[in-house]
Amino acid sequence: MDTQPFRVIIRVGVADIPGNRLARSHRLGRDFCSEVLGRELKEQQAGGFDHVHILPNFDSINPVKAWFLFDFNATEQIDRPQLSATIPHRVYHATRLNDSWIFTPRDHWIDTARKYCLTYNWGGKKPSGTVGS
Numbered sequence: 325m326d327t328q329p330f331r332v333i334i335r336v337g338v339a340d341i342p343g344n345r346l347a348r349s350h351r352l353g354r355d356f357c358s359e360v361l362g363r364e365l366k367e368q369q370a371g372g373f374d375h376v377h378i379l380p381n382f383d384s385i386n387p388v389k390a391w392f393l394f395d396f397n398a399t400e401q402i403d404r405p406q407l408s409a410t411i412p413h414r415v416y417h418a419t420r421l422n423d424s425w426i427f428t429p430r431d432h433w434i435d436t437a438r439k440y441c442l443t444y445n446w447g448g449k450k451p452s453g454t455v456g457s
Contacts (some may be wrong), residue, residue: 327372329397331411331446332356333437334427336418339387346383349376352392352418360416360427361396372397375448391440398447407446413438 334352341348350365353376357365366374374396381390402411415433419426 326361327397329372329395329399329402329411329446331407331413331441332394332396332416333413333433333441334392334394334416334418335389335430335433336392337387337389338381338384340418340420345385348382349378349392353394355425356394356416356418356427359425366397372399373447374398375446377444377448379444391437393441393444395447400447402446404442404445408438408442411446413441 334356336352338345338348341352343351353374354365357363357374365376366372367376374394375398377393377395379391379393381388382392384390413434415430415437416427417430417433419428
């Protein structure tokens with residue numbers, strides 16, 4: 325299992341994510357972890373956790389495409405210049421076929437996605453300055 329920190333950005337049609345529209349980010353994160361990483365989404369665990377960012381349009385009632393952002397194996401706050409330079413980024417396009425996900429890597433989207441996602445702190449950030457949601 326990969327224990328090194330990395331960031332995942334997924335582009336998906338929001339209507340493809342089953343369940344409550346307000347829970348789409350967490351549902352997609354859990355499904356990605358299960359199907360691609362072979363593990364559960366780790367929220368607030370010692371030794372590293374996964375952070376689910378809430379991006380625009382995740383809860384749209386319209387059938388739009390949206391970006392979803394996840395930080396995996398976060399253990400400490402990383403400043404933005406270091407984040408871009410040292411944390412690997414993976415980008416996927418997600419689609420559903422019947423009841424299954426297809427997560428297709430999109431390496432040619434990495435530079436654009438990396439720049440867009442720099443506005444989001446690594447691992448989330450509490451007002452006290454500690455990492456977490």
